[in-house]
Amino acid sequence: MxxxxxxxxxxxxxxxxxxxxxxxxxxxxxxxxxxxxxxxxxxxxxxxxxxxxxxxxxxxxxxxxxxxxxxxxxxxxxxxxxxxxxxxxxxxxxxxxxxxxxxxxxxxxxxxxxxxxxxxxxxxxxxxxxxxxxxxxxxxxxxxxxxxxxxxxxxxxxxxxxxxxxxxxxxxxxxxxxxxxxxxxxxxxxxxxxxxxxxxxxxxxxxxxxxxxxxxxxxxxxxxxxxxxxxRPLFFFGVPGVIILALGLALGIEVVNRYEAHAQLAVGYALISVFLSLVGIQTIFTGIILHTIRAFLADSRASWGPD
Ligand SMILES: Nc1nc2c(ncn2[C@@H]2O[C@H](COP(=O)(O)OP(=O)(O)OP(=O)(O)O)[C@@H](O)[C@H]2O)c(=O)[nH]1
Ligand SMILES: [Mg+2]
Structure with missing residues (x-):
């Protein structure tokens, strides 16, 4: 009782x-x-x-x-x-x-x-x-x-x-x-x-x-x-990060194609491409870092807490 x-x-x-x-x-x-x-x-x-x-x-x-x-x-x-x-x-x-x-x-x-x-x-x-x-x-x-x-x-x-x-x-x-x-x-x-x-x-x-x-x-x-x-920080930051990075790379390829065709650098597109690529990489890394911290905290909780 x-x-x-x-x-x-x-x-x-x-x-x-x-x-x-x-x-x-x-x-x-x-x-x-x-x-x-x-x-x-x-x-x-x-x-x-x-x-x-x-x-x-x-x-x-x-x-x-x-x-x-x-x-x-x-x-x-x-x-x-x-x-x-x-x-x-x-x-x-x-x-x-x-x-x-x-x-x-x-x-x-x-x-x-x-x-x-x-x-x-x-x-x-x-x-x-x-x-x-x-x-x-x-x-x-x-x-x-x-x-x-x-x-x-x-x-x-x-x-x-x-x-x-x-x-x-x-x-x-x-x-x-x-x-x-x-x-x-x-x-x-x-x-x-x-x-x-x-x-x-x-x-x-x-x-x-x-x-x-x-x-x-x-x-x-x-x-x-x-x-x-x-x-799920890896999912939350990783998915948009990969999309932004892919956009940046696609724009970068376009800049290279235009340069090969016209021997002229599309400076505006090139800057946007670099910017998007950096933001994409940064976002992916934010996800990876938060995921790692989370996993680390979960591990230490598991070794101290109940089962
Ligand atoms: N603790 C608490 N319970 C609440 C609150 N609002 C609603 N509830 C309770 O949560 C349960 C579900 O709430 P409902 O308002 O019925 O939500 P629902 O079933 O999605 O919506 P309805 O189709 O309008 O009934 C019921 O038991 C409510 O009494 C609140 O502010 N605090
Ligand atoms: Mg109800």
């Missing part, structure tokens, strides 16, 4: 980040409790009755004094979960879009040790009532995350997931990560060589979107760009 909760050792936990979800949180907690040992709700500075209702429904409620965003809410929730040494953690949304009845299927690969992260995918052949334009946005963000992280999934933006203890240990998000945390998980999984599997889930889209979807999409995309610059 763990002293803090009175629940059996290595419990299965659910962590739910909630912001002003008093219409749904009660039923989400009650339904989720059927499938896990304990539900943890992180109330992120809600101004409605979210915290009280979640507590009455039987959840452990952790409260932020003000709205800090989903990334910090999940850091708080997973931090608490870690102290309870769970054998698995389920993440789901507080607004009733995820069906808790899918939790056993989501947990199965984690509990049998075949996956560290199981993602409930909306795009594996089981249709949900998702508006088409939202599917387009979700697929675009998935394509960007897959390309940037180097780890392909059919649905990178699903918040319905199960995590193994190893994944729970590794999932510490950038505090300003906001709604790009699902993408960040993909980067962290790639970096820490975690095994990800997907299973099909059905989600409900009965309500209109709560936030401007374009603003939301832009925020996630911005997050992905920051993530790729931090997690």
């Amino acid at each position: 763990t002293e803090t909760t009175g629940i059996s050792q290595n419990p299965i936990l659910a962590v739910i980040a909630a912001y002003n979800e008093d219409r749904f949180i009660g039923s989400v907690v009650l339904k989720t409790q059927h499938y896990v040992d304990q539900v943890i709700v992180v109330d992120d500075g809600s101004t409605d009755g979210t915290a009280q209702i979640a507590e009455q429904a039987g959840a452990i409620v952790l409260r932020h004094d003000r709205n800090r965003g989903k990334a910090q809410a999940l850091n708080t929730g997973l931090g608490h979960a870690r102290r309870l040494q769970p054998r698995a953690v389920v993440l789901l949304d507080a607004d009733g879009q995820h069906d808790p009845a899918a939790i056993p299927a989501l947990l199965a690969p984690v509990c049998d040790g075949s996956a560290d992260i199981v993602v409930g995918s909306r795009f594996l052949g089981v249709p949900s009532n998702i508006p088409r334009w939202r599917v387009f946005g979700q697929r675009a963000l998935t394509a960007a995350t897959n390309l940037a992280s180097g780890m392909p999934l059919s649905d990178s933006q699903s918040g319905f997931r199960a995590l193994s203890p190893k994944a729970v240990e590794r999932m510490v998000f950038r505090p300003d990560g906001g709604f790009s945390i699902e993408s960040e998980m993909q980067f962290l999984a790639h970096e820490h060589k975690l095994v990800i599997r997907e299973i099909p889930v059905v989600v409900r889209y009965d309500e209109p979107p709560k936030r401007n979807p374009f603003g939301h999409g832009w925020q996630v995309l911005n997050g992905i760009i920051t993530l790729v610059s931090q997690h």
Whole structure:
């Protein structure tokens, strides 16, 4: 038994980040409790009755004094979960879009040790009532995350997931990560060589979107760009560097061809060619240096940190 909760050792936990979800949180907690040992709700500075209702429904409620965003809410929730040494953690949304009845299927690969992260995918052949334009946005963000992280999934933006203890240990998000945390998980999984599997889930889209979807999409995309610059600097700097260098060299070849044809040096083109080539080389080297520093830091962390 763990002293803090009175629940059996290595419990299965659910962590739910909630912001002003008093219409749904009660039923989400009650339904989720059927499938896990304990539900943890992180109330992120809600101004409605979210915290009280979640507590009455039987959840452990952790409260932020003000709205800090989903990334910090999940850091708080997973931090608490870690102290309870769970054998698995389920993440789901507080607004009733995820069906808790899918939790056993989501947990199965984690509990049998075949996956560290199981993602409930909306795009594996089981249709949900998702508006088409939202599917387009979700697929675009998935394509960007897959390309940037180097780890392909059919649905990178699903918040319905199960995590193994190893994944729970590794999932510490950038505090300003906001709604790009699902993408960040993909980067962290790639970096820490975690095994990800997907299973099909059905989600409900009965309500209109709560936030401007374009603003939301832009925020996630911005997050992905920051993530790729931090997690994969060689890719982030190397690809544009090679393109700029190739442009510079192509222009250089053109300058040489013109000189051979007209015995006259195209000074302007020659200067642009040299400039582009230098910028390209500089950018590639920036990527190589940052990549090397990152690898060095990762090595020293690995030799000092847990496994
Ligand atoms: N901690 C925290 N959680 C939030 C915040 N905004 C939303 N959430 C929670 O994050 C989950 C997903 O947020 P939603 O607003 O439903 O995002 P979505 O599902 O992509 O968009 P919708 O289709 O509009 O529902 C829900 O459980 C929300 O309560 C926030 O500012 N902080
Ligand atoms: Mg939602």
